[in-house]
Amino acid sequence: MPQxxxxxxxxxxxxxxxxxxECYLRHGGYEALRKALALGVKELPDxxxxxxxxxxxxxxxxxxxxxxxxxxxxxxxxxxxxDRKSGKxxxxxxxxxESEPGTFxxxxxxxxxPHQLIEGMIISCFxxxxxxxxxxxxxxxxxxxxxLNKALKEARAKGFLGKNILGTGVDIEIHVHRGAGAYICGExxxxxESLEGKRAYPRIKPPYFPAILGLYMCPTIVNNVxxxxxxxxxxxxxxxxxxxxGTANNTGTRIVSLSGQVxxxxxxxxxxxxxxxxxxIYHENFGGGLxxxxxxxxxxxGGSSSKVLKAGEVFKVKKKGEDGQWVPVDMNLLDLxxxxxxLQQAGSMSGSGAIIVMDDSVDIVGVLANLGEFYAHxxxxxxxxxxxxxxxxxxxxxxxxxxxxxxxxxxxxLHIAQNIxxxxxxxxxxxxxxxxxxxxxxxxxEFEARGAADEANAAQGSHAANAVASHKx
Amino acid sequence: xxxxxxxxxxxxxxxxxxxxxxxxxxxxxxLHALQEHFGHISKEAVEWTATKLELQPINIWELVTFxxxxxxxxxxxxxxxxCRTLSCALGGSHTLHKHLCSRLGLDSKKHGIQTxxxxxxxxxxxxxxxxxxxxxxxxxxxxxxxxVTQEKADAILSECR
Numbered sequence: 001m002p003q004x005x006x007x008x009x010x011x012x013x014x015x016x017x018x019x020x021x022e023c024y025l026r027h028g029g030y031e032a033l034r035k036a037l038a039l040g041v042k043e044l045p046d047x048x049x050x051x052x053x054x055x056x057x058x059x060x061x062x063x064x065x066x067x068x069x070x071x072x073x074x075x076x077x078x079x080x081x082x083d084r085k086s087g088k089x090x091x092x093x094x095x096x097x098e099s100e101p102g103t104f105x106x107x108x109x110x111x112x113x114p115h116q117l118i119e120g121m122i123i124s125c126f127x128x129x130x131x132x133x134x135x136x137x138x139x140x141x142x143x144x145x146x147x148l149n150k151a152l153k154e155a156r157a158k159g160f161l162g163k164n165i166l167g168t169g170v171d172i173e174i175h176v177h178r179g180a181g182a183y184i185c186g187e188x189x190x191x192x193e194s195l196e197g198k199r200a201y202p203r204i205k206p207p208y209f210p211a212i213l214g215l216y217m218c219p220t221i222v223n224n225v226x227x228x229x230x231x232x233x234x235x236x237x238x239x240x241x242x243x244x245x246g247t248a249n250n251t252g253t254r255i256v257s258l259s260g261q262v263x264x265x266x267x268x269x270x271x272x273x274x275x276x277x278x279x280x281i282y283h284e285n286f287g288g289g290l291x292x293x294x295x296x297x298x299x300x301x302g303g304s305s306s307k308v309l310k311a312g313e314v315f316k317v318k319k320k321g322e323d324g325q326w327v328p329v330d331m332n333l334l335d336l337x338x339x340x341x342x343l344q345q346a347g348s349m350s351g352s353g354a355i356i357v358m359d360d361s362v363d364i365v366g367v368l369a370n371l372g373e374f375y376a377h378x379x380x381x382x383x384x385x386x387x388x389x390x391x392x393x394x395x396x397x398x399x400x401x402x403x404x405x406x407x408x409x410x411x412x413x414l415h416i417a418q419n420i421x422x423x424x425x426x427x428x429x430x431x432x433x434x435x436x437x438x439x440x441x442x443x444x445x446e447f448e449a450r451g452a453a454d455e456a457n458a459a460q461g462s463h464a465a466n467a468v469a470s471h472k473x
Numbered sequence: 474x475x476x477x478x479x480x481x482x483x484x485x486x487x488x489x490x491x492x493x494x495x496x497x498x499x500x501x502x503x504l505h506a507l508q509e510h511f512g513h514i515s516k517e518a519v520e521w522t523a524t525k526l527e528l529q530p531i532n533i534w535e536l537v538t539f540x541x542x543x544x545x546x547x548x549x550x551x552x553x554x555x556c557r558t559l560s561c562a563l564g565g566s567h568t569l570h571k572h573l574c575s576r577l578g579l580d581s582k583k584h585g586i587q588t589x590x591x592x593x594x595x596x597x598x599x600x601x602x603x604x605x606x607x608x609x610x611x612x613x614x615x616x617x618x619x620x621v622t623q624e625k626a627d628a629i630l631s632e633c634r
Contacts, residue, residue: 089494101558101601132494139505139542140554140602142615175492178505180540183600197497197526199539216494259560259605266606304559304601354605356560370559374600380539 002279002286005245005271007253008229012112019147021154024115030160032236036123037168056127060231063239064251069095069186069224070303070351072340075231079128079221081211088218092125092133093195096225097179097186099138101304101374102354105255105267106225110137110144114151117225118174120232122161125172128221132173136191139180148176183378187426188222190380201382202426226255247273250339256280260357261294262287270338277301278334281357294359299333301343302351304371305431307438309333315346348438365450368439369397375432383424389416390432404458405451413440413447476517482510486525496526500536504543513547541599549588549595551633554612558601564608570598572623576630594633
């Protein structure tokens with residue numbers, strides 16, 4: 001039976017579990033940090049020596065941990081790109097700017113178990129020779145910022161943070177930095193600009209890869225909250241044990257945020273790839289199915305920027321056969337294992353692990369209009385295709401939902417979206433183009449019908465009669 | 474009106490500067506603290522921040538005009554932010570927004586933030602507040618509210634003094 005596997009959120013929702021350090025210590029807190037700091041130099045069979053830091057980095061790489069923020073990139077590989085020879089300080093930033101629509105997993109860690117993140121961060125700092133780190137938390141989480149500041153203070157008082165950590169001579173400091181309501185700060189180079197006290201205009205890569213030219217033009221690591229929390233468990237249980245969780249190339253657990261039109265929305269920590277999309281939506285241990293009498297219309301599988309999947313879609317997905325060979329098989333949308341690779345093969349992504357479910361009661365044009373407004377509001381304005389295009393798309397979607405649409409709007413939307421993707425400095429271009437491309441392509445008849453109806457009504461001089469209720473979704 | 478930053482607040486801000494290798498990094502945190510204290514970011518607050526951080530006022534203005542949370546005009550004492558984005562919209566945030574507006578005599582169709590004439594309440598739609606599983610969600614000043622029904626919204630309003 002598919003069920004949750006709680007590793008990071010093991011204690012978070014237990015009765016009596018509080019976010020203070022005493023409670024965390026009673027539950028084995030900071031033991032992983034002690035373990036990391038106690039690692040000695042390891043002699044390898046070939047005579048080479050591995051420092052404690054190298055051992056931790058190696059463990060994280062071997063664990064197969066992939067970034068939980070959206071891109072799903074190997075954490076260990078990301079760390080390996082860090083320029084360690086520049087002589088400049090190395091910085092670590094925890095990306096706690098959780099703002100991808102549909103996502104509410106980091107909120108749980110930040111508010112219920114902040115010390116787990118802090119422990120993961122201290123270990124990650126130690127492993128990467130980082131002396132100064134920041135937690136960039138979104139401005140709309142003032143309570144989270146307060147809790148983190150309190151937790152950092154507690155950790156300093158106990159000697160886990162600050163100068164000479166636990167008497168080892170290691171100095172590490174962490175500060176909380178608050179954002180101020182801009183979605184683009186979730187993009188790592190935008191976040192870095194913001195942390196430098198500027199507008200969050202993402203930087204162009206190359207040359208500004210954070211691992212080489214990040215914060216203050218120094219090598220910088222930017223990791224998501226959940227990723228850093230996972231580091232603590234990798235050190236604690238060992239890479240090989242951690243890698244036993246989940247599936248091949250999709251190891252560990254991840255916290256799935258389920259929202260939209262299901263009976264039981266919420267967050268569920270699962271082994272990656274051990275549970276299917278269908279189970280997450282329908283099984284009683286998870287979403288519990290749709291409301292009475294409703295049928296599935298569409299799923300946004302990995303945050304609003306991921307491409308929408310239409311009910312009934314069948315994908316060619318590679319699966320390991322009995323002979324050990326990977327063979328392509330037809331797989332229904334609901335049978336897709338919820339992991340990084342399967343969703344990618346289905347032409348979308350598991351992104352930030354946020355599933356938004358839509359049943360047959362939604363107006364699909366209205367749904368895209370809602371997202372269009374989001375992206376038009378959040379474009380940072382640096383690149384013309386995105387700044388202008390996101391607004392054009394939103395305007396077209398607005399008229400389609402307010403009785404002034406045109407039949408050609410469907411193609412017009414596709415045309416704009418195609419001219420945004422790949423033509424911007426950061427991935428926001430794709431983030432705003434992909435929903436439009438996928439929604440319009442997969443539900444084209446509905447978009448065209450809406451526009452055609454508006455045109456017909458306008459011809460009769462009664463377009464107002466067709467106007468759907470303002471902002472209906 | 475003279476612009477004076479209380480000495481305790483200034484001490485707090487001085488301490489914040491020490492968190493960063495470069496002073497400029499503290500600007501967002503400065504603006505948060507000043508807005509919390511004064512209710513909005515005035516021209517004087519911008520100039521004061523710029524001087525403190527050894528910057529030009531334009532370096533601060535460009536932040537105030539970029540980041541949605543900063544405001545140049547005073548708003549209501551109780552600022553209600555209703556999440557507008559998809560999951561909350563599916564969960565009834567438009568109905569909630571309309572309800573709040575009609576209770577407070579505001580026009581729900583107007584764009585942007587709206588404040589009651591007595592300056593007590595402001596209502597605005599904001600983008601995703603990252604609690605999509607408990608839609609619709611709203612914030613009243615710094616307090617976060619989940620699954621806000623109309624009854625709950627009424628209770629939130631009546632708790633504001």
